[in-house]
Amino acid sequence: MTKTDKNTDNVQLSDIGSSSPPKTTTAKLQVQRNTRKYIIICVIAVIVIITVVAITVAVLLTKRKTKPIIPIVEVNGNTTWRQHGITVAGENKSGNELSKLNGPRGFDLDDDLTLYIADELNHRVVRWKVNASKGELIAGKDGKGNKANQLESPTDVVIDKQKHSLIICDAGNSRILKVNHHNLAQEPTAILNTSCFSIMIDNNGYIYISETFSGGIKRWKEGQSHPEVIAGGNGPGNDLYHHMFPMYFFVDHNNDSVYVSDAYNNRVMKWLKNATKGIVVVGGYNNTNNLIYQLNVTNGIVVDNSNNIYVADRENSRIMRFTEGSKVGQIVVSGKGVGSMVNQLKNPEDILFDRDGNLYVVDCGNHRVQKFFIDKKR
Ligand SMILES: *[C@@H]1O[C@H](CO)[C@@H](O)[C@H](O)[C@H]1NC(C)=O
Ligand SMILES: *[C@@H]1O[C@H](CO)[C@@H](O)[C@H](O)[C@H]1NC(C)=O
Ligand SMILES: *[C@@H]1O[C@H](CO)[C@@H](O)[C@H](O)[C@H]1NC(C)=O
Ligand SMILES: *[C@@H]1O[C@H](CO)[C@@H](O)[C@H](O)[C@H]1NC(C)=O
Ligand SMILES: *[C@@H]1O[C@H](CO)[C@@H](O)[C@H](O)[C@H]1NC(C)=O
Ligand SMILES: *[C@@H]1O[C@H](CO)[C@@H](O)[C@H](O)[C@H]1NC(C)=O
Numbered sequence: 581m582t583k584t585d586k587n588t589d590n591v592q593l594s595d596i597g598s599s600s601p602p603k604t605t606t607a608k609l610q611v612q613r614n615t616r617k618y619i620i621i622c623v624i625a626v627i628v629i630i631t632v633v634a635i636t637v638a639v640l641l642t643k644r645k646t647k648p649i650i651p652i653v654e655v656n657g658n659t660t661w662r663q664h665g666i667t668v669a670g671e672n673k674s675g676n677e678l679s680k681l682n683g684p685r686g687f688d689l690d691d692d693l694t695l696y697i698a699d700e701l702n703h704r705v706v707r708w709k710v711n712a713s714k715g716e717l718i719a720g721k722d723g724k725g726n727k728a729n730q731l732e733s734p735t736d737v738v739i740d741k742q743k744h745s746l747i748i749c750d751a752g753n754s755r756i757l758k759v760n761h762h763n764l765a766q767e768p769t770a771i772l773n774t775s776c777f778s779i780m781i782d783n784n785g786y787i788y789i790s791e792t793f794s795g796g797i798k799r800w801k802e803g804q805s806h807p808e809v810i811a812g813g814n815g816p817g818n819d820l821y822h823h824m825f826p827m828y829f830f831v832d833h834n835n836d837s838v839y840v841s842d843a844y845n846n847r848v849m850k851w852l853k854n855a856t857k858g859i860v861v862v863g864g865y866n867n868t869n870n871l872i873y874q875l876n877v878t879n880g881i882v883v884d885n886s887n888n889i890y891v892a893d894r895e896n897s898r899i900m901r902f903t904e905g906s907k908v909g910q911i912v913v914s915g916k917g918v919g920s921m922v923n924q925l926k927n928p929e930d931i932l933f934d935r936d937g938n939l940y941v942v943d944c945g946n947h948r949v950q951k952f953f954i955d956k957k958r
């Protein structure tokens with residue numbers, strides 16, 4: 581659910597989950613009676629069930645939105661997470677072995693719990709099965725540089741499910757690369773030359789990027805000559821028209837709006853469609869030019885279906901939630917200060933939720949990805 585596109589496939593998905601088990605149990609009882617007739621009925625029933633499930637799954641797969649994953653479990657203002665996280669990628673120290681990361685930034689998660697991570701200081705993108713002891717090199721196999729198989733300081737990655745490819749923000753080369761992550765023998769191709777920091781994609785094939793220096797969030801689709809600005813883009817500043825180095829953002833299609841995590845203004849801005857200025861929804865300044873909430877560099881951002889905002893508070897090394905309209909945040913995880921213990925983070929970057937509502941955090945300063953399980957007792 582990073583950089584998300586809210587969708588409503590949830591109900592249908594949970595329906596499939598509950599439709600097959602009771603029928604399988606019935607089938608087993610029938611078999612035990614051991615008469616031919618029942619066996620035949622049973623076999624036919626199983627075939628019918630398998631066909632129905634297969635068709636339903638196929639329909640859902642073709643209908644599914646591209647990015648991101650929306651939890652089936654409803655995440656709302658009352659949801660809590662276990663404070664002890666587990667490390668699902670990387671170790672506590674940096675390195676260039678495949679078991680380590682070095683300054684990871686943005687990431688994405690596939691439905692089968694595979695992470696794709698922009699391993700910035702190793703100039704590569706790795707694929708990492710959640711909990712695996714090491715990752716696999718997906719892009720940047722020829723090291724740092726600007727050739728097709730090279731990257732320089734990649735900052736984010738997004739899975740394009742419709743086109744079965746991976747899109748990489750190769751920030752140091754100011755280009756966007758497309759990689760076929762199902763066939764690594766194919767050379768990556770540059771699809772757009774543009775500076776970018778984080779990246780997402782919607783169901784209509786629009787790619788959204790943040791551009792830190794101009795402070796703009798832009799949108800582009802293959803075939804267009806250049807991206808169009810949809811928020812900010814007027815250079816640095818701290819009024820309602822400007823951003824200061826916005827890195828992460830979140831596109832909300834329910835409301836045709838973009839939430840911009842305005843890093844060095846320590847605030848989150850919301851831009852409605854076609855707006856010429858933003859609305860401060862979290863943090864920012866009061867009329868005396870003082871910061872009104874103690875956020876210190878806002879990073880990764882997700883907005884849930886109840887419009888609660890989750891944001892990585894980088895220099896305070898914690899993840900915060902702001903319920904809609906609230907100026908006061910709640911600590912979601914890592915309230916114990918900076919560190920590398922299981923209940924701590926060090927300079928978190930990107931965040932996302934999986935389908936079960938578990939929270940994943942790129943714990944950049946600890947060179948690892950942490951997973952915090954959702955609390956079931958609510
Ligand atoms: C959260 O809990 C409060 C108090 O129990 C309740 O009034 C409120 O409706 C809950 N909110 C949601 C979104 O479930
Ligand atoms: C990862 O490991 C934890 C225990 O450390 C376990 O609870 C969890 O189910 C595992 N997840 C996956 C996807 O293997
Ligand atoms: C990007 O720039 C490079 C080098 O200038 C050029 O070779 C390439 O064709 C450009 N790619 C696109 C998609 O515009
Ligand atoms: C969209 O956002 C605007 C501004 O925050 C708000 O007034 C409006 O109610 C929102 N609409 C929906 C459908 O959430
Ligand atoms: C936004 O601008 C586009 C093109 O200028 C226009 O077609 C659309 O109606 C506008 N939408 C809103 C909500 O103002
Ligand atoms: C602005 O914020 C500062 C720091 O929190 C506070 O001391 C001051 O009273 C606030 N001023 C106004 C006008 O709200």
Ligand SMILES: *[C@@H]1O[C@H](CO)[C@@H](O)[C@H](O)[C@H]1NC(C)=O
Binds near residue numbers: 876895
């Ligand atoms: C923000 O974090 C930086 C770097 O850790 C620190 O120097 C600064 O004092 C912090 N600012 C506030 C207002 O806490």
Ligand SMILES: *[C@@H]1O[C@H](CO)[C@@H](O)[C@H](O)[C@H]1NC(C)=O
Binds near residue numbers: 922
């Ligand atoms: C990271 O370090 C903490 C203590 O600082 C330790 O509890 C944890 O097990 C370590 N994790 C790994 C993956 O080495």
